[in-house]
Amino acid sequence: MARRAIDVLQTALAAVRPPPRLVDWSIFVLVCFEAISGLVSFTVGSVAWWPLFWAHRIAGLALLVFVGFKLVRVRHRLTNSDQWRPSTLLSGLTVLAVFGALATGIVWVFGLDIRLSRWTLLSVHVGFGLVLVPLMLWHLTTRFRLPRSHDFDRRRTVLQYTALLIGATLVYRGQEFATQLLDGPGSDRRFTGSQPREGAGNESFPVTSWVADDPDPVELSDWTLSVRGAVETPLELQYHDLSPTTTQQALLDCTSGWYTVQQWRGLRVGDVLEAAGVDEKSRFVRFVSVTGYRWSLPIDEARDAVLATHVGGERLTHGHGAPLRLVAPGRRGFQWVKWVDRVDVRYRDDPAQWLVTLISGFD
Incomplete structure (x- = not known):
């Protein structure tokens, strides 16, 4: 048989x-x-x-x-x-x-x-x-x-x-x-x-970095958020100037194989852009990390994104991107830029960001 x-x-x-x-x-x-x-x-x-x-x-x-x-x-x-x-x-x-x-x-x-x-x-x-x-x-x-x-x-x-x-x-x-x-x-x-990774707050999901990004903790006294590019009024914001105004539930899906749903609190990117006065011909917003890592979003999508200072009611830890982390619903985790210190409003996309994701963090 x-x-x-x-x-x-x-x-x-x-x-x-x-x-x-x-x-x-x-x-x-x-x-x-x-x-x-x-x-x-x-x-x-x-x-x-x-x-x-x-x-x-x-x-x-x-x-x-x-x-x-x-x-x-x-x-x-x-x-x-x-x-x-x-x-x-x-x-x-x-x-x-x-x-x-x-x-x-x-x-x-x-x-x-x-x-x-x-x-x-x-x-x-x-x-x-x-x-x-x-x-x-x-x-x-x-x-x-x-x-x-x-x-x-x-x-x-x-x-x-x-x-x-x-x-x-x-x-x-x-x-x-x-x-x-x-x-x-x-x-x-x-x-x-x-x-899935269950729970709320910093300890409920892993700390991961894309390729080699692993900076020292950011000194808040030396840190500023710059908003520049195709804007009427460039901004330089200290950490104490940031007043979280929005809370959004969003799913973070990391390419290392896990996902988590969290409440993210911070600044709505659209409000930041409105304060800077965006040129009507601009098409993209680029978010840049203290490491040089960066990612761009179409401007309409970027307006609904969040620059988060808190997760699950807790202030972000360094590993999760403090002082500011981009929250971009519908995007994969590596596009949620950590340690953001610059926002560039641009007329064109930034194809070089793909290369930067591979070399950022290497000395």
């Missing part, structure tokens, strides 16, 4: 397995899609983007199947030392990166919150993904083979890829349904994959 089941499974897999070169190029395309969609997913936090996150997870499961096809085909090269070549080590490293990315992603989806030192599994997953892309490109240069015309049987190929994608979708949705039904770990994740 067991043997028969294995034979049936092998027959089914053979029916959906594309030709070898299509398998190789499918792996390449899926890795590229996973890298791009993963990076884009870090920049979006509104529910309207849920299809991107679904596609990322479904493509990951499809990638697992294609890697399985590949390993079955080349397993003798990896297990037989007589066939090892200089490129075999590269192949092995690529396989480890693939399975590292897939394994950490799958475990995270099941809601297991395992930490490796200061890193969540989601952060480790991202690390494997970033390493995998150059390894895959390097590996491709050693075995570059374009697909040939006879690799394609249009009807068969369409059916094979349709079956694989439908199967991956059913597995993913089945896992989601089972997790929700059993109320297991991960049932309270957001569509982004982030897990």
Whole structure:
């Protein structure tokens, strides 16, 4: 009976397995899609983007199947030392990166919150993904083979890829349904994959920094908030000049894999801009940290943002961005600039902010 089941499974897999070169190029395309969609997913936090996150997870499961096809085909090269070549080590490293990315992603989806030192599994997953892309490109240069015309049987190929994608979708949705039904770990994740952090105030959610931003505590006596750029009246505000005027409940979704809903109290950015007198032709507002880290919002969105001095009824601690932290609902955590000391009203966006997010904090 067991043997028969294995034979049936092998027959089914053979029916959906594309030709070898299509398998190789499918792996390449899926890795590229996973890298791009993963990076884009870090920049979006509104529910309207849920299809991107679904596609990322479904493509990951499809990638697992294609890697399985590949390993079955080349397993003798990896297990037989007589066939090892200089490129075999590269192949092995690529396989480890693939399975590292897939394994950490799958475990995270099941809601297991395992930490490796200061890193969540989601952060480790991202690390494997970033390493995998150059390894895959390097590996491709050693075995570059374009697909040939006879690799394609249009009807068969369409059916094979349709079956694989439908199967991956059913597995993913089945896992989601089972997790929700059993109320297991991960049932309270957001569509982004982030897990909740309950409570109110500074101690209820982690202190995290994007890449290397980790300044010394800000001396309030030396700190000022500058509002400048396309304004009629540039402002220089001391901390004692700040009078929190608004309270807003907002969800902070951190790219390290957690989210929290807090009451944020501070200055409505629109009120600050009104006090400075904004040029009607301005289009963006840039928020700059004491570290040089910065992020820009379209001016209409920025008006409804908050420069927070308090969270959950408590004055912000240094780790959470004191004296001022940008609260930008619908944006991911790395866009909520900490330790804000400057607001620039601008006519144009600031594409260089992407580079600054990577190098800010490095001496």
